[in-house]
Amino acid sequence: MxxxxxxxxxxxxxxxxxxxxxxxxxxxxxxxxxxxxxxxxxxxxxxxxxxxxxxxxxxxxxxxxxxxxxHKKSFPDPRRILAEVGRDLESGMTIQQVQTKLMNTGLREDVASKVIEVTAGSQRKVCPRCGSLYAESARFCVKCGSPLYDA
Ligand SMILES: [Zn+2]
Ligand SMILES: [Zn+2]
Known part of the structure; x- marks a missing residue:
């Protein structure tokens, strides 16, 4: 066989x-x-x-x-992140919104804060009515419409 x-x-x-x-x-x-x-x-x-x-x-x-x-952790191009953070802050997003958005892309909290600081500086504006934090360049609070003053 x-x-x-x-x-x-x-x-x-x-x-x-x-x-x-x-x-x-x-x-x-x-x-x-x-x-x-x-x-x-x-x-x-x-x-x-x-x-x-x-x-x-x-x-x-x-x-x-x-x-x-x-296994490769992929991060978007850092220059792209910085440009986008700049645009977001200029368009009037709060520091917290930008921070959350960054963390959703996979950045650690401290890294996200650092990116925002690098882009927007450490000067902040605070909304007198609702307490939202903004970058220096913001003029009005997108949440409540109140004008912003230097923190
Ligand atoms: Zn593919
Ligand atoms: Zn406000």
Whole structure:
């Protein structure tokens, strides 16, 4: 009786989730796949003999990346953050709103405060009516409409 043994490559999905895709530059769903060479008996894969490749595939753009892409904490370009903080403060957002927005992008609280200080200086204006804090350049409180004075 002839026993058919052999080996073949086989791709298995070992995980999935969301990650920051370096190509799309936003959070995307991914699939983590492993390609291995399997020992086969009558063409049925029995066990893996050799690991051939392991990669992460973005489900939006279908680019593939090495596994490390999952562990890489990606931060947006610091110059982009500073420019955006400047715009937000000029448009009249409160210090607290800008701080919350920064922390939502993944910055630690102390880093967020530092970014605001670098952008807006340490001078603050405070709303006499509701107590909201603003950067120096703000003129009116967006929350209650009151004019602002130097803190
Ligand atoms: Zn992508
Ligand atoms: Zn106010």
């Amino acid at each position: 002839l026993i058919l043994v052999g080996s073949r490559g086989r791709e298995v999905e070992v995980g999935s989730g969301t990650f920051h895709c370096p190509v799309c530059d936003v959070q995307r769903p991914y699939k983590h796949r492993r390609v291995g060479r399997y020992f086969t008996l009558y063409f049925i894969p029995l066990f893996q003999i050799q690991k051939l490749a392991e990669y992460v595939e973005c489900q939006a753009c279908h680019h593939v990346f090495p596994l490390e892409v999952l």
